[in-house]
Amino acid sequence: MAKGKFGIGLIVGAIAGALAGLLAAPKSGKETREDIKRRAGQAKDEASKRVEQAKAKAGEVAETTKEAVDHVKHVADSAAEGVKSGFGRGRANQDSKDDKKR
Secondary structure, three states, rough: HHHHHHHHHHHHHHHHHHHHHHHHHHOOOHHHHHHHHHHHHHHHHHHHHHHHHHHHHHHOOOOOOHHHHHHHHHHHHHHHOOOOOOOHHHHHHHHHHHHHHH
């Protein structure tokens, strides 16, 4: 989570710095507006790229998590079957001992 906040802060800071630099530069209004428009387009493109990267990473994490959950479920099911099987054998052995005592 901290990386995401840092990245957003970095982008916002870069935009603010670029805007401040443009406004302080000795250019005509038209040139300044064109620079702002160009840099805003670059920032938008960069933000879109970062969003796509985040979506891809989220998909990878979701798939890995699903695989891990499936594995844990399989292990738990196997363990439960083993316990049931062991309990059944233990019960059968106890019944056998009880029959011999009678």
